Amino acid sequence: MAERANLKSSFSSTVNQRSDELERIARDILDHPESGYREVRTSKLVADWFRDAGLEVQTGIAKTGVIGTLDTGKPGPHISVMGELDSLIVPGHAHADSDTGAAHACGHHAQIGSMLTVAAGLSEASVKDGLVGKISFMATPAEEYIELEYRESLHEKGEIEFFGGKQEFIKLGFFNDVDIAMLTHTGGETEGTFGIGGSNNGMIGKTVQYIGKAAHAGGSPHLGVNALSAAHLGLAAIHAQRETFRDADTVRVHPIITKGGAAVNSVPADVRIETYVRASNVPAILNTSEKVDRAFRAGAFATGAEVRITTNPGYLPAKYDEKLTEIYRHNAASLIGDDNVIRLNHSSGCTDMGDVSQIVPTIQPTANATSGNGHGIDYLVKNYDLAVIKAGKAMGMTVIDLLADNGEKGKKLSGAFKTPMSISEYLSRMRGFRSDATYSE
Ligand SMILES: [Zn+2]
Ligand SMILES: [Zn+2]
Known part of the structure; x- marks a missing residue:
């Protein structure tokens, strides 16, 4: 237990030293928005950062996806910490690209920041040495399900099969040996809080x-x-x-x-x-x-x-793992207080984290750090410390809980998970949704 507390404290002090840099990356991505399967610049920025951090890097996954892997060299659970690369298209947004109308009106730039925050803190030798297993930092393309004709054209050319980036990662086998997954989204509900639990359409x-x-x-x-x-x-x-x-x-x-x-x-x-x-x-x-x-x-x-x-x-509908939520809740509360960690209700929005949640224990907490309407011209991240730094800390400390002490908590959690469907069942189910027909009287 004392060991875990030490690891969390080293993790946090490394993050604190790099907080300006991590927030700056998020703002840089905000100012260079790219919509799904077009995130060329954002993808390169993340890959370069991973390389500088000494992670093993794979690029060009599902066109623009990137994975940076931190391997402790000791057997143990495999955790995926994710961030979404893509923007929306919202012309008129204060940070919209004047040519394409692309804009980060869903806060994904902050997600990349929080994912890199986890990577920065866990890569520190004194932290990494206390953990087992491995962590894959997955920068995934195309969460926003938009520009359907463009994605159909990519599908016809055989460049993608599914319109969501995480779905492509699943199809390509990158989740085959993943045990646990997490990502923090920004949110606007009750500013200054983290939202946990919930579900999605x-x-x-x-x-x-x-x-x-x-x-x-x-x-x-x-x-x-x-x-x-x-x-x-x-x-x-x-x-x-x-x-x-x-x-x-x-x-x-x-x-x-x-x-x-x-x-x-x-x-x-x-x-x-x-x-x-x-x-x-x-x-x-x-x-x-x-x-x-x-x-x-x-x-x-x-x-x-x-x-x-x-x-x-x-x-697919998302259902977040309660046991993992509880570990996360404890860490989030240690950063901002019990009263500031709130339960989320069902959301009628959708995410390809839903697909991930059908395969491995998954959480998608929210860092409630924004103002304006999600997907609207006025949606802005106001509190980068919460959306990037504290969000990254809460996830990183959760990873430490899962992978310290020989990975006992991680093994127990992944062993207890009742998989709704295998990956091959998932793929055949998804393919079954596809149809194309022309009708006339
Ligand atoms: Zn969105
Ligand atoms: Zn989003």
Whole structure:
């Protein structure tokens, strides 16, 4: 026990010495946002940092992912500490890229900072020597499930299979021998606290293309088939079914039109929609997916257009491990006090941490250090000490608990975990969500 306390104290003092540098990296990433599977600069920055820290580095995983491994050289549990590389696309955000609209409106830049904080503190020889097993610091691409047509094109080219970076890591075998996983997300609930526990919705993603017939919009609309009208009816038909979504399933369906027509004086012949179908459980996702498809088909049938509906696997619902949460809670409380560690409720948002949580014991606590609306133009990390340094300390101290004393706690925790599904079951389940069909009357 005394040994563990010493390790935590050496870990913390190393982190304190490097805190300015670690916060600076997070701010640097904030100012250079890159959306999913395009995180070239961010990926290089992380890989270079890992190399400087003396970690074994693998790059180009799932296009832009990076892993830095800290191996104690002694057998023991394998822990994954993660950070997400990608930004959102939110034009108008104070730190948005003026060309692409990419912006860190979900705080992932701070996650990279907190992951590197763990790596900085644990790499210190006096800490590393007291641990067993290994830690993989995984900088994962593409958590935000966006730009679906771009990801479909990557899928068609065989560059990725899944739209989420952690899913690709799982498919590529990087979780095959991982025992425990963690990542800290930023949050805005009750500033100055850490949030623990909770759960997330799962989802599937759809791209929808209405194909009509172009004609002169003023002179001869009767010769055309209006794909925008078809899309309008499809969307209205989804809305007409919302009362059938059960509250308990926390269903969310929120389509956007990504292309509404080509020129205002031509009847729209190619209209495109992206949507999610989210719910707290897979049966509700599938049931709602059928309703959504039926609605989209109805728009095409009514107008004589064609509709192509492509469904892609999204993310599984997340369930965070209670035993790991308890170890984390203790460490988080030692940093900011018991009263400032709060329980999270179910979130109707989704994450590919959900997929990880179906395979290994996982936590995704939140560092509540932000202001503004998540995914909005005003979302900003206000408290970098909490989001980067203390978040990293709470995770690092949790890793010390798991890997000190010959890794006893880590072994016990991973041994007690009842895996909802094996990795091969996971992959076949995810592949089963994919479909692509074109409908006309
Ligand atoms: Zn997000
Ligand atoms: Zn996020």
